[in-house]
Amino acid sequence: MIRAYTIASGKGGTGKTTVTANLGTALAQYGRETCIVDTDMGMANLGLVMGLAETPITLHEVLAGNAQVQDAIYEGPYGLKIVPSGLSLQGFQDADPERLKDVMQDLTNRCEFLFLDAPAGIGSDAVLPLTVADEVILVVNPEISSLVDALKIKILTEMIGGTVGGAILNRTTMESTDTNQRKIEETLGVPVIDTIPEDAYVRRAAAARTPVVARFPGSESSKAFRRIAAAMAGFPVEEEPKVVQEGFIERLARALFRRE
Secondary structure (H helix, E strand, C coil), rough: CCCCEEEEECCCCCHHHHHHHHHHHHHHHHCCEEEEEEEECCCHHHHHHHCCCCCCCCHHHCCCCCCCCHHHHCCCCHHHHHEECCCCCCHHHHHCHHHHHHHHHHHHCCCCEEEEECCCCCCCCHHHHHHHHCCCEECCCCCCHHHHHHHHHHHHHHHHCEEEEEEEEECCCCCHHHHHHHHHHHCCCCCCCEEEEHHHHHHHHHCCCHHHHHCCCHHHHHHHHHHHHHHCCCCCCCCCCCCCCCCCHHHHHHHHHHHH
């Protein structure tokens, strides 16, 4: 049965796009049919993170009624399905967010796990992704402003009938991690699913337009992402993902023909 998650945060810069990209890639590594969708149509970043800045058809065209969902699905590492949003303001203006429900319906027939990278904040374009998923997962940094804004998203989600399944504490350091985790759980009233450490490899992977779990699988952040993905997939947490070795021809084909 498909599980749909919206990855949300109260403020920009918490790393929700990074979380979306790496959880999706990690689940694909584990052999799960997974799709990630950039629903932040005004400030789209998921395509950039995944090396899909030049895609001819995006979620913008689908929501404008000018393309079918399958035309906007591109292949990422380990067979991950990616639906990026476009970068143009005109495409954003033409897109009808209400069509997102139809997109979700179509995608549920194509994957086991579906992740929506939601816009930051509490604007009207951020509300719909909070309602259409099975659970909302909050991405929080260990700072008071991030926590306060995440609480607003939690309250908003519950007001409109959504469910917050928990929070991921991102970009943590060794100091006061346990204290921060307890404070977040007390403030938000939801469990902290796991923590992602501050890791220079995340920035290096982002510069290479590749998820850190694929680029630097031995890094501490990659281990944390795989740990969360394994729990979602029902695997023992200590289980290593299936290693998929891509040869030169496969890498070249994926670079040239990213569309599904």
